[in-house]
Amino acid sequence: MLSPYPQLVIAGFRRHSTYRQAALAGLTTNIVFGLLRAAVLLAVLAQRPVVAGYDVAAAVTFVWLGQGLLTVVLLWGDTELATRIRTGDVVIDLGRPWDLQAALLAGDLGRAGFAVLARLVPPMAFGAALFPIRWPERPATWALFAVAAMLAVVVSFGIRFLLNASAFWLLDARGVFAVWGVVGGVLSGLVIPLAWFPEWARTALAFTPAPSLFQTPIDVFLERGEPVGALAGQAFWAVLLLGVGRVVLHRGSRRLVVQGG
Amino acid sequence: MADRVLLRIVASRIRSQLAYRTSFALHVVAQLIGQGIELVAILVVFTQVTSLGGFDRDEVVLMYALAATAFGLADLSVGQVEELPTYIRTGELDVLLLRPLGTLVQILSADIALKRVGKVVTGLAVLAYAYATSGIDWTPLRVLVAATAPLCGAVIFGAVWVAANTVSFWVVDGREVANSVTYGSNFATSYPITVYGPWLRRVLCFAVPGAFVAYFPALALLGRPDPLGFPLWLQYAPPLVAALAVGGAALVWRAGVRRYQGTGS
Amino acid sequence: MIIQTRGLGRDFVVRRTRIPAVADVGLDVERGEAVGFLGPNGAGKSTTIKMLTGVLVPTAGTARVCGLDPVRERKALARRIGVVFGQRSQLWWDLPLAESFALHGAIHRVPAARHRERLDECVELLDMAAFLSTPVRQLSLGQRMRGEVTAALLHSPELLVLDEPTIGLDLASKERLRTFLAAVNARGDVTLLLTTHDLPDVERLCRRVVVIDKGRVLVDDDLATLRRRFAGNRTLVVDLVEPAGPLHGLHGVVDVAVEAQGMRQRLEFTGSAAGLIAEAARRVEIRDVTVDEPSIEDLVRTLYAS
Structure with a gap:
C-alpha cells in the first residue's frame, strides 16, 4: 500500500470543493476589494509613473495576483486544529497511525489546489479583462511562480500550524488568530507592495517569514529581483517553521498525554 | 470524593476563564491594531507620494479617522447582525420571532461584544489627532460638523450593515457577500472618493452612501471646494442621508423578515 | 492476552492537590472476549480507556495492549486497535x-x-x-x-474499543449496531471492550462485566452471575382504561406499586413479559404497556449497597 499522504492531498481538494457557493460568495469580496485597491494604487501612480519600481501594469498585477493568492496562501480562517484541541477531538487525530503535521500539510496542499482553480484564476481573469496585467516575459517564470506559490502555502501552513497549536496551552486560540489576522496582511505585502515601505521596515521584515507569503510569489511573477534566492528564502522559512511546528506539536501533545489536557 | 470532583470542575472553569481572558485581551489588541493597520497603509503610501486623489497626507488621515470612528461605533452597536446566518441555521430566529419584541433589537442586543471597543478607541485617537493637526479653521458650524460627522457616519454604516446582512435571508452564504459591501465601503470611505473611477464611486460612495461618512464632512471641515464639482450643500447632508439610510435599511430588513416568514425555512 | 494491566493508576494534579482518577486497575482480557466496562460518570472509565489507547500516560502501574506499551508504541498500537467514541x-x-x-x-x-x-x-x-x-x-x-x-x-483490528457507542441512538439503530457487533465478535478475531450506560448493550454483547468506581475495580465477573446476584428485576408499567385495585397475584410478580389512582401500575417481575401481559389483560382492560429494564445505575447502586 502506498503512503496515505497523496490521498490526503486529494481529500483536501475534495473537502473544499464541496463548498462551491461559499467560494463564489468569497470571490465577490475578493473582486470588490481588488477594484478598490487597484484604484488606490493607480491614484498613487497618477503622481509619478513609476513608484519604487512599480509602474501601472506591475501595480495592477500586484493587486489582482494578491487578491487571487489570498485564499490560496490563506492568511485567515484556518482554525480547525485549534477547534479540535479545544473540543478534545484532537485525541482522535493523535490516535491515528500517521504523522499529524504531515497529514494536515497534505490536506492543506489539496485545499490550496482547489483555491487555485476557484479563487486564483477568476480574479486574475477579471483583472486581466479590465486592467493591463503584466504577464511574465520568460516562460520559466511560470514554473518558478508555481514553486513560489506552493512554498508560500507551506510557509503559511507553518505559521497557521503554530497559531493553531497555541490552543494546547491557551485552549481558546481565537485571540491569537485575530492578532495575526490584522497584522499578517500588511506585513506580508498583501495590501501595499513591501518595496514602498521605508528602508528600516523592509530590513526588519526581511528577518521574518511574512514576505514569503505574498511579496515573494508576486515578485517572482513580476520578474522583479533574482528568483532563485527568493525561493531559497521561502524554503528556509518553510523548513524552519515546519521544524518548530514539530517541536511544538510534540510538546503540546505530550502536555495533553502527560497532564491530561 | 464528590466535593473533590466539584473542586476540580470549579478549578478547571477558573483556569479556562483565565485562558479565555488571554484570548479576550488578544482580541482587543487585534481590534486596536486592526483599525490602525489601514492607517499604516495610508502612511506608507505617503512615503512615496505627496498627494492622493488631490489630497495631502493630513487630509487623507482626517478622512480615514472619520471613517474609522464611524465604522467602530457601527460595529460596536450593530456588528452582531453579522450573526444572522447562525440565527437562521440554528433555528434561533424562530425563537426571537415568537417574542413580543423587535427581532433586530433582540439580535443586536444578544451579545455586546466589548472586544469591539478597540476599534472605536483607535478611531477616536486618530480623529482627535487629525482635528488638532490638520489646520481646520474652526467656526461654530465646523465644530457642529466635527461633533456630528462620526455619529452620522456610524448611523450610515449601521444602516448599511443591517441592509447588507439582510441578504442572508435570501442567500445561504450571504455573510461573505455582505462583507464585500460592509468592509468594502469601510475601505472605500477611508480614502478620498476622487481616487475611484465613476462606477465604483456610484456604487460604493453614493448607492451605498459611503461618501457622506468621511469625504463630504472632511471637505466641510477643511473648507475645500469639491474637486468633483458636487454642490456645496452635500457637504452638510450627512444627517439627512443618515435618516434616509435608516429608513431604507428598515424597509429592507422588514422585507427580509417577511420573506423568511413566508418560506418558513 | 490482549489487555493486561497491573495496578494501573492515574492522578491529576489540580491546585497542587493530587486527585486520583484511576487508582488501581488490574485487568486481563483474553483474545476474542467481549467485556463490558461499566461504572458511574467520573468512575474512571474514560481515563482508563485513554491509558489503554496510549493518549494518556499512567502515573502508576503498567499496561500492555496487544503486547505493546500503549504510550511508547502508540503508532504501532493504533494500527492494531480500532476505537469508536460515541461523542467524537x-x-x-x-x-x-x-x-x-x-x-x-x-x-x-x-x-x-x-x-x-x-x-x-x-x-x-x-x-x-x-x-x-x-x-x-x-x-x-x-x-x-x-x-x-x-x-x-x-x-482488521485485534481489539475494538467502544466508548458509549449507542449514546443518543434510537432503538432501531441501537439494535442494528448490537447485532452487527455481536456478529463481529462471534467470529472470534476481534476482542470488544465496551463502555456504556445502556444495559441492553452489555446484555447483547458481553459475557463478562467489569464495574469500576472511584478508580478501582469493584466487580469483575460473568454477566449472568452478576445479574443473578445483584441486578433488580424488570418492571412492567401498565396503563389501564379504568382504575383498578392493585394487580396482586400475577405469575412472576414480586412487587406492585399503584399510581394515578390505580390508572397506572408498576409490576416488578421475573420471567417473561409476554406471559405477564397476557395474564394481566385477562384481568383488566389495558391501554398501554412499557417494560423498564433495570439500569446499569440500579445494578451499580445495588453493588455499592452490598
Whole structure:
C-alpha cells in the first residue's frame, strides 16, 4: 500500500470543493476589494509613473495576483486544529497511525489546489479583462511562480500550524488568530507592495517569514529581483517553521498525554 | 470524593476563564491594531507620494479617522447582525420571532461584544489627532460638523450593515457577500472618493452612501471646494442621508423578515 | 492476552492537590472476549480507556495492549486497535462516507483488495449502501455511528474499543449496531471492550462485566452471575382504561406499586413479559404497556449497597 499522504492531498481538494457557493460568495469580496485597491494604487501612480519600481501594469498585477493568492496562501480562517484541541477531538487525530503535521500539510496542499482553480484564476481573469496585467516575459517564470506559490502555502501552513497549536496551552486560540489576522496582511505585502515601505521596515521584515507569503510569489511573477534566492528564502522559512511546528506539536501533545489536557 | 470532583470542575472553569481572558485581551489588541493597520497603509503610501486623489497626507488621515470612528461605533452597536446566518441555521430566529419584541433589537442586543471597543478607541485617537493637526479653521458650524460627522457616519454604516446582512435571508452564504459591501465601503470611505473611477464611486460612495461618512464632512471641515464639482450643500447632508439610510435599511430588513416568514425555512 | 494491566493508576494534579482518577486497575482480557466496562460518570472509565489507547500516560502501574506499551508504541498500537467514541467522530465531516473509508484505509495502509472485501461486508451487514455517497455532515446519528464502527474495523483490528457507542441512538439503530457487533465478535478475531450506560448493550454483547468506581475495580465477573446476584428485576408499567385495585397475584410478580389512582401500575417481575401481559389483560382492560429494564445505575447502586 502506498503512503496515505497523496490521498490526503486529494481529500483536501475534495473537502473544499464541496463548498462551491461559499467560494463564489468569497470571490465577490475578493473582486470588490481588488477594484478598490487597484484604484488606490493607480491614484498613487497618477503622481509619478513609476513608484519604487512599480509602474501601472506591475501595480495592477500586484493587486489582482494578491487578491487571487489570498485564499490560496490563506492568511485567515484556518482554525480547525485549534477547534479540535479545544473540543478534545484532537485525541482522535493523535490516535491515528500517521504523522499529524504531515497529514494536515497534505490536506492543506489539496485545499490550496482547489483555491487555485476557484479563487486564483477568476480574479486574475477579471483583472486581466479590465486592467493591463503584466504577464511574465520568460516562460520559466511560470514554473518558478508555481514553486513560489506552493512554498508560500507551506510557509503559511507553518505559521497557521503554530497559531493553531497555541490552543494546547491557551485552549481558546481565537485571540491569537485575530492578532495575526490584522497584522499578517500588511506585513506580508498583501495590501501595499513591501518595496514602498521605508528602508528600516523592509530590513526588519526581511528577518521574518511574512514576505514569503505574498511579496515573494508576486515578485517572482513580476520578474522583479533574482528568483532563485527568493525561493531559497521561502524554503528556509518553510523548513524552519515546519521544524518548530514539530517541536511544538510534540510538546503540546505530550502536555495533553502527560497532564491530561 | 464528590466535593473533590466539584473542586476540580470549579478549578478547571477558573483556569479556562483565565485562558479565555488571554484570548479576550488578544482580541482587543487585534481590534486596536486592526483599525490602525489601514492607517499604516495610508502612511506608507505617503512615503512615496505627496498627494492622493488631490489630497495631502493630513487630509487623507482626517478622512480615514472619520471613517474609522464611524465604522467602530457601527460595529460596536450593530456588528452582531453579522450573526444572522447562525440565527437562521440554528433555528434561533424562530425563537426571537415568537417574542413580543423587535427581532433586530433582540439580535443586536444578544451579545455586546466589548472586544469591539478597540476599534472605536483607535478611531477616536486618530480623529482627535487629525482635528488638532490638520489646520481646520474652526467656526461654530465646523465644530457642529466635527461633533456630528462620526455619529452620522456610524448611523450610515449601521444602516448599511443591517441592509447588507439582510441578504442572508435570501442567500445561504450571504455573510461573505455582505462583507464585500460592509468592509468594502469601510475601505472605500477611508480614502478620498476622487481616487475611484465613476462606477465604483456610484456604487460604493453614493448607492451605498459611503461618501457622506468621511469625504463630504472632511471637505466641510477643511473648507475645500469639491474637486468633483458636487454642490456645496452635500457637504452638510450627512444627517439627512443618515435618516434616509435608516429608513431604507428598515424597509429592507422588514422585507427580509417577511420573506423568511413566508418560506418558513 | 490482549489487555493486561497491573495496578494501573492515574492522578491529576489540580491546585497542587493530587486527585486520583484511576487508582488501581488490574485487568486481563483474553483474545476474542467481549467485556463490558461499566461504572458511574467520573468512575474512571474514560481515563482508563485513554491509558489503554496510549493518549494518556499512567502515573502508576503498567499496561500492555496487544503486547505493546500503549504510550511508547502508540503508532504501532493504533494500527492494531480500532476505537469508536460515541461523542467524537473519526470521519471527515465534509466528505462522502465512502471517501472517509478510503482515507481511513490509506492511513492504516490497508491493501486495496482487503479493504474492498472488509468494506463490502460491513456495507452489507450494516445496510449502508444507500448513503455511502452522502457527506458525513448530512448523515443521521444512527447512520454516522454505523460509519464510525465500520471505519474502526476496516484495518482488521485485534481489539475494538467502544466508548458509549449507542449514546443518543434510537432503538432501531441501537439494535442494528448490537447485532452487527455481536456478529463481529462471534467470529472470534476481534476482542470488544465496551463502555456504556445502556444495559441492553452489555446484555447483547458481553459475557463478562467489569464495574469500576472511584478508580478501582469493584466487580469483575460473568454477566449472568452478576445479574443473578445483584441486578433488580424488570418492571412492567401498565396503563389501564379504568382504575383498578392493585394487580396482586400475577405469575412472576414480586412487587406492585399503584399510581394515578390505580390508572397506572408498576409490576416488578421475573420471567417473561409476554406471559405477564397476557395474564394481566385477562384481568383488566389495558391501554398501554412499557417494560423498564433495570439500569446499569440500579445494578451499580445495588453493588455499592452490598
